[in-house]
Amino acid sequence: MKTFWLLAAVMVLPVQALAADATAPVRDVMAAAEANWAENPGDYQDYFSDKRLASLYSAEFAALYRKAADTPSAKEMGSPFDWDVIVNGQDGCPLKNLSIEAARPEGGVTRVTAKFQGLTCFGTDPEYQAYSETYFNVIEEKGRAVIDDIQTPMENELLSIRNELTAQISSQ
Template identity: 35%
Template sequence: MRLAFTFFVAGFVSFAVPASAQSPDPVAPVKEVMDITISNWSEDVDEWKSIFESELLDRLYARDLVALYRQASEKAAKLFDSDDPVDPFDYDVVTGSPDGCPLQDVKIALAGEKDGVSDVVATFRLWTCEENEDTRNLVTEAHFEVVQEDGRAVIRDIYHILDGERDSVVEELRTMIAQEDDE
């Protein structure tokens, strides 16, 4: 009976945690981040949810990215004279923009793997509410570097692609941390 209860509890716990928390599938953590991003840009969003919320950090992201994010958050907190960590980004790192419209035509796919790093690509239309047809039909592309840590897939870096250039979230965090305080 005790063994059956243990299996029941273990099964219940595994259902209570999102699949991306347990999965070696490199697309799983990206899908969870994109679901949050889609919700954030929807017309009926009540409250913006950070893709770097404390609960998500250790579950969806690689240890190195988490350490950099926490360090940059602490530095931002000092700049804003806050006792709590502050999100160091003033824009959405997935869309690469502080503004936008409800995301449409979202596609997430594994683009390839090399040396233990999976390239998961998310494409979407961000400017669907704009009047200009060319702007409205622009396709935005974000790349997620996904690696395996402790048997699960985690995001190591996020790159927003604009005009053929890749902006690295990790490099941006390093730059923020390295900047001298103006005090």
């Protein structure tokens, strides 16, 4: 009888409750961004450290990043990127009013939006008080939620970090 009730309870749980939390890897990356952009930052937290690549990103994204990081230009710069791809900038302020929200999954991908103010220390003008958004395409891989792409709005288009990595590899 216990088995029946346990099975019945599992069947009435929402399907999403059984799925991996799509916001978990994004929260980890955004915590690193908050630490990196803090008023008194400690040691830099690499969004793409070996530990994070192995635990927060899809196998395909991690392989692309490692391959791009192995190019001569990335080795010279110390990274495939010369800007912070999470906050989409080279200059900024401590992040304020961060929110992280997952949309409904579509085609096996959940878009998680991180919204924040990242320029408030530059002044009170509306442009400095505006919110920025970074989009994370999260998939489930081996039973856990992992980031498969990061996208930021740039000049009325979405800049895909996967596409940037692929372009860097192709140009070498």
